Amino acid sequence: MSYTVKDVLRLEVAPALGCTEPVAVALCAAAAVSLLPGTSFDSLDVWVDPNIYKNGLAVSIPGTGGLSGLDTAAALGAAGGDPALRLEVLSTLTDESLERAKELLRSGAVRVHLLADRRGLHVRAEARADGHVAQAVIEEHHDQIVSLTLDGAPVADSPLCRRGDAGKAGVGALESWLKGLPLDKLVELVDELDDEDLAFLEDGVRHNMALADYGLKHGPGLGVGKTFERLVRQKLMRKDMFVAARMLTSAAADARMDGVRLPAMSSAGSGNHGLTAILPIWAVKDYVECDRRTALSAIGLSHIITAYVKAHTGRLSAVCGCSVAAGAGAAAGVAFLLGGDVHHVAGAIKNLMEDLAGVICDGAKAGCALKLATAAGTAVQAALFSLHGVKVKPTDGIIAESPEQTMRNVGALSTEGMIETDRTILNIMLEKKITGLAY
Structure with missing residues (x-):
């Protein structure tokens, strides 16, 4: 498969609001919560690889007045993020969603877990509400949602999943082509x-x-x-x-x-x-x-x-x-x-x-x-x-x-x-x- 410079720009260059590691966590959390039948959730757990964890510890998150942390990013994505906007997922934050995120953090509803032995970019978010469990997984690339499930069943044909683009196999295949x-x-x-x-x-x-x-x-x-x-x-x-x-x-x-x-x-x-x-x-x-x-x-x-x-x-x-x-x-x-x-x-x-x-x-x-x-x-x-x-x-x-x-x-x-x-x-x-x- 061959590519053009237009493919390189489309797949490798995009606007991003905020550091892309906490943004990836916010995107994954927003995607998981979006699958639930209602707009609220009881708990949100997020698992990340060591490099996502490392890059999300200290960097400030846009629109929060200096807040940082992957738990904050997850809460913000869940409370007011739009997963359809991918790396600009947090551009939709309002004062109300920021306050809701802070309340989620105070109540302990959002938890982040380090997968210490995991290699390669990986974020998994699991949201629970009224007996339902929704899960989203990002791998390899910050905005590449590879899996969405609700109550264990795959969510078919979601526009949020990004395994390919315009008939091509996505960034991974592009990188293989570039390396050659x-x-x-x-x-x-x-x-x-x-x-x-x-x-x-x-x-x-x-x-x-x-x-x-x-x-x-x-x-x-x-x-x-x-x-x-x-x-x-x-x-x-x-x-x-x-x-x-x-x-x-x-x-x-x-x-x-x-x-x-x-x-x-x-x-x-x-x-x-x-x-x-x-x-x-x-x-x-x-x-x-x-x-x-x-x-x-x-x-x-x-x-x-x-x-x-x-x-x-x-x-x-x-x-x-x-x-x-x-x-x-x-x-x-x-x-x-x-x-x-x-x-x-x-x-x-x-x-x-x-x-x-x-x-x-x-x-x-x-x-x-x-x-x-x-x-x-x-x-x-x-x-x-x-x-x-x-x-x-x-x-x-x-x-x-x-x-x-x-x-x-x-x-x-x-x-x-x-x-x-x-x-x-x-x-x-x-x-x-x-x-x-x-x-």
Whole structure:
């Protein structure tokens, strides 16, 4: 089965309101509750894999005044979420549904359970009411509902189930197809972009720039982006393309991680990936001569490379995907934007991988803005170095002769080499929760 660039964009790029791990829990909970005969329920239990659990502990949920936690996300989804909106499930929250969610939490009606040995993205929600039991299951991808049952019987033909799209086998089959392509074919996909695709990519820019603008104006979260801007104003930093990329990307992450009620255009299932895949390129375009199509095509390539790397690493792992996946996408996009050919794109990807492959993911939180700033600046550096002949040698560490094998090596590092690292990260975070030092 073959795909087009339009398929890649449709299946891998979408608006997402809030961090996608708690959003996945909210979506699963909303889907389960929607199956019950009435509008209320007696209890809601949710089971999640370790990476969903890790990424949902500390990040703020949009529209809640700073509330966090997977139990909160589940209660919000159940109380007022619309599962038909998928990753924007919480956009329908009202003051009334927020109060109802808080009451559910106070009464102990919502419980979250960690599946400590589960590998791969998994969320299961089970809602009970008046003797009925409704269950929803999400697997592999944040909005991929693979099972809906009511009282043990499958709910047939529900539009919420997403095993495929337009006759294709969904994201999993797309990723298998992408993994079989060499880099030159991935770059050639950009040539297929039509006016509709360019308009969609520009819509993604608008979404993510709205978050960046909010972050620069208000300084939410850690205020990393606004601090960059202040340092520039004080002439302690010079605003070149490196700093511009870091400023925009971190400002957007500040806003998103603080729960600002603005959607991000996600990439490969992650809003922060979307920020990293788009905003460094949009910042760099102001420093070079380029037209709209070239800038948006560079962003299209960034999404494609991000999806390619994530196909190897998996959706969630111990490695920071914003650094190694979206960072690689941004590096490829910047190299393309600056007039580089496929060899320059390959060099940019390998430079980025050598630099950032060891960055860990310790959950979604305000501090992600620092990592996104690093990824954005390093992406620009990796591209410029490649264009000037600096390319990591294949004898170095995990770097291979080809960019394809390099990305496969990073996938092996993520999925096989850092399993114990992931457990250790989660154990540290759980200890903080138990001792009351955080969350």
